[in-house]
Amino acid sequence: MVRNVEYLDRSPVAVTTDAGVYLGWRLLGLDDRDLGFTVYRDGVKITDDPITDTTNLVDPDGTAESTYLLTAQIGDREVSVTDEFGVWASGYIDIALDTPAPQTMPDGSTATYAPGDGTVADLDGDGQYELIFLWSPSNAKDNSQSGYTGNVYIEAVRLDGTSLWRIDLGRNIRAGAHYTQLEAFDLDSDGRAEIAVKTADGTIDGEGTVIGDPDADHRNSGGYILTGPEYLTVFDGETGAAIDTVDYLPGRGSVAAWGDGYGNRVDRFLGGVAYLDGENPSLVMSRGYYTRSVIVAWDLVDGRLVERWTFDSDTAGAQFEGQGNHQFTVADVDRDGLDEVVFGALTIDDDGTPLYNSRLFHGDAQHVGDFVIDRPGLEVYSVFESPSGNGGIIAAMRDAETGEILWANEGSRDTGRGTAADIDPTSPGAEAWNIGGDFAWNSRVGTLNAADGTVLSNDIPAANFVTWWDGDLTREITDHDYDTAISAGVPTISKWDPAAQEEVEIARFEGTLTNNTTKGNPVIQADLFGDWREEVAVRLADGSGIRIHTTTDVADTRIPTLMHDSQYRLAVANQNSAYNQPPNPSFFLGAEMEEPPVPAISYVGAPADDETAPVIDGMPSGIVSVDDPLALAVTADDPESGVRTLTVMVDGVEVPASGEVVLSELGLEGDGREVEVTATAVNNAGLEATETSTVLLVPGDPFTAAPGRGTLSNTSGWDYGLHDGNYDVVMNLWWGVPGTVFRLFENGELIETRVLEPTAGMSQTTGLRIEGKPNGRYVYTAELVNAQGVTETTSTTVVVNAAAPGKPVVSHDNWDRDGDFTVTANLWWGTNADAYDLLLDGEVVDSGELAAATPSAQRVRVELEGVTAGTHELVAVFRNAAGETASAPVTVTVR
Secondary structure, three states, rough: OEEEEEOOOOOOOEEEOOOOOOOEOOOOOOOOOOOEEEEOOEEEOOOOOOEOOOOEEEEEEOOOOOOOEEEEEEEEEEEEOOEEEEOOOOOOEEEEOOOOOOOEEOOEEEEEEEEEEEEEOOOOOOOOEEEEEEEEEEOOOOOOOOOOOOEEEEEEEEEOEEEEEEOOOOOOOOOOOOOOOOOOOOOOOOOOOOEEEEEEEOEEEOOOOOOOOOOOOOOOOOOOOOOOOEEEEEEEEHHHHHEEEEOOOOOOOHHHOOOHOOOOHHHOOOEEEEOOOOOEEEEEEEEEEOOOOEEEEEEEEOOOEEEEEEEEEHHHHHHOOOOOOHHHHHHHOOOOOOEEEEEEOOEEEOOOOEEEEEOOOOOOEEEEOOOOOOOOOOEEEOOOOHHHOOOEEEEEEEEOOOEEEEEEEOOOOOOOOEEOOOOOOOOOOOHHHHEEOOOOOOEEEEEEEEEOOEEEEEEEOOEEEEEEOOOOOOEEEEEEEEEOOOEEEEEEEEEEOOOOOOOEEEOOOEEEEEEEEEOEOEEEEEOOOOOOOOOEEEEOOOOOEEEEOOOOOOOOOOOOOHOOHHHHHHHHOOOOOOOOOOOOOOOOOOOOOOOOOOEEEEEEEEEEEEOOOEEOOOOEEEEEEOOOOOOEEEEEOOOOOOOOEEEEEOOOOOEEEEEEEEEHOOOOOOOEEEEEEEEEEEEEEOOOEEEEEEEEEEOOOOOOOOOOOOEEOOOOOOOOOOOOOOOEEEEEEEEOOOOOOOEEEEEOOEEEEOOOOOOOOOEEEEEEEEEOOOEEEEEEEEEEEEEOOEEOOOOOEEEEOOOOOOEEEEEEEEOOOOOOEEEEEEEOOOOOEEEEEEEEOOOOEEEEOOOOOOOOOEEEEHHHHHHHHEEEEEEEEEEEOOOOEEEEOOEEOOO
16 A cells, blocks of 8 residues: 655755854655766865765855755756755754734633644645644643633644744634644645644634634633534645635533543544554544543545544443553554554554554653564553552553564653653663653653563653754653743753663753643654654744744765655644654664665655756857847746756857846957857756857947948959869959948858958958868858948859869870880860879779979870880879879770
8 A cells, every 4th residue: 555645855964163164955755766966066076986875075165155956866867956055054943923812811811822733734835845834822721720821823834933824713612732732634645735633613714714713712710621612623734724724523411421520531633643444544533541431533524524434442341441552653563554543551453443452541651663673563562540440550561563562661650751762772772761760850860661571770861752853862851950930841852861861861952942841842853854853843932933943963874855754644643642652654764773764655746757957048149249248038937847957159158147247258269250159058957948049240340221232242263264172262342331241152151250340441351261161052142240230242153173184185196006005185275183003904904293384385205115016095094182184995906
């Protein structure tokens, strides 16, 4: 099965560092793993050979003002795979935001706003991610806490800060981690992502349209919303307009049926996306996990939400109650190409039926990935809240397909933090750790297990988040320096030192804060740009924007973008759901990893291949005075893929495509020469087009008009009446504006260019001696040129019919017929020869040179001896450069 996934561009990043400029870019999921990339800085190639082993480098000569371009060799073309991109001044970009105004609650308190949880998706189909996030009010509540909350807003922005839209969920959606689960994904596989979220009366979409009753207020005195309709709405990702709204399933029904009567457990929502048919994404939304648990899968078909299936523990059986976590993970755990929903201790198959139930009960954190590398398939690592009900297990690694517990840590306390990642390169596979000691969220005492369950240490790193950040393959520890006064902390990234059994901080993001109090989450963490490593998006400390940090450490491993691994991408989609967890791919990513598998995916919305070369326009032509600059305005256009380069050459020297070119600086003179101008354009698909033109260079002159019309004549036959191919062609301009250049053409071909000297009067004469022309017809035309134009002269025609020698006459004196005699060949008058052959019976018996003195007579005398008896034939052949002429044969008889 092949999954329809979003098309992504290369998302290059360039950052100034102490060592130069760091560059990183994506290798896409379906790229050849050894695809070669070439890097250009300011239009100049800076990589000697294509880069085939990484997708990052440091350019030591780069500066903050540099501009870069990446190409790839695809087939026989060098294809641009990025637009030109500039350099960040530091290792992050800030997205400035328009903070919503404070909101006054019914009890008189005030809610202010800061960016909360978020996600990314391509909303407009251009291959680049937009950021979609919640504006979280300062009075957001956990479900266990009463009180009014401010409205929750959803906003979509481009990474340059441009706001696309803002949705107001209204007063009938409570603010807090468990209420709004934001899903942004291309649910209908049209190349543009949609937004799906729970809505209610008074929700206002991105175009200002109200859903339900705009005046309804279903809040009770405790701030809970336990009455009124509940909806599920899909919004257009580009405009924020509501596409379809249906009843949220399941409805709340009796509040107490979910585990309490005051509104805590009834409103425990989760959300995600899964490929349940193996090809197209489905929306998955749930309600409840402490007791009753209901999961509903939806498809977006022709703009309408269609229920695919529902799992309800009320109908499936009481044994499935209470198994859910504060998040679920989507993965193909049984390796059939179809996704399952790992719903805490319970896993739901692609058809909505239970795959297995481990009966380990509710927990706060779970992680799904290939953690144990010496066994096939995926594993699930989880921590648990109620060990008294599951046999005393506080953390476990289990087979993701069967639920078999591979190993477990035992205890009796609610264990609220646990993480799995390869943080120790000396221990095969991933490590997993859970808090212990006093079991506080930030305890550094707990159990650090190897992949096989071996206890490595009771000193543990923070168990909040992990991130692929530095240049090696192990994962780093992402945490925060928590401040209880503001219920947030400065984000940090640390390296786990296995020998010292302690964290070593390698990055601290001052000026920013984490979300979700002690959870310490970023707005979103994902492989957003650059190479395969992850970016961390966090809110600015004053709430005025979002800062996205990227690494500048050089990695020597080439891995395709993690966003084209379906499991990782789906984990990014539901990362914001309830208790956020870091995303994991479907393959082991860590020390001594194997080559990642090629994903079974197909890009949706990828631009069509450009098979058309650029079109070049504005080529110069005509006459150019060397005293004036050559004005160039050469352009190239390619609406499909755009033009990468346009190179213009004048007489073999590269010049700017637009602007003025001083010809003398190119060593060119006004000598009447035609100079070739060549323009070569290459588009971003690697297709090339070339156009050529010529300009005629002439000297500067004072004239204000083109030359007058000259008259051509010739002197063929003037000397002695023979049209022997030797003559003059003469141009006379008897009256009119003079020319500065004379160009003579013979049968349409230019044979002479001549710069004319200034004339004292109004007439001009010039000519050319023509010699050695063979017989034929020659038409001569000419042009007189000055800086103001070209004027054709009259034509003159020469018919050469006597270029070859005249016909010789042969005689002999063999009167006695004895075989010894003299042969004489006479050319009495005509075009002379410069060589001869005397033939006896077709065989040359004598040859020689002749002195030509046309039209004078020429004579050859040859003495022959011992000619055999018989009748013989004598022929003389006279030759010159234009041809040869044979005499009439003469017979001689020898007895």
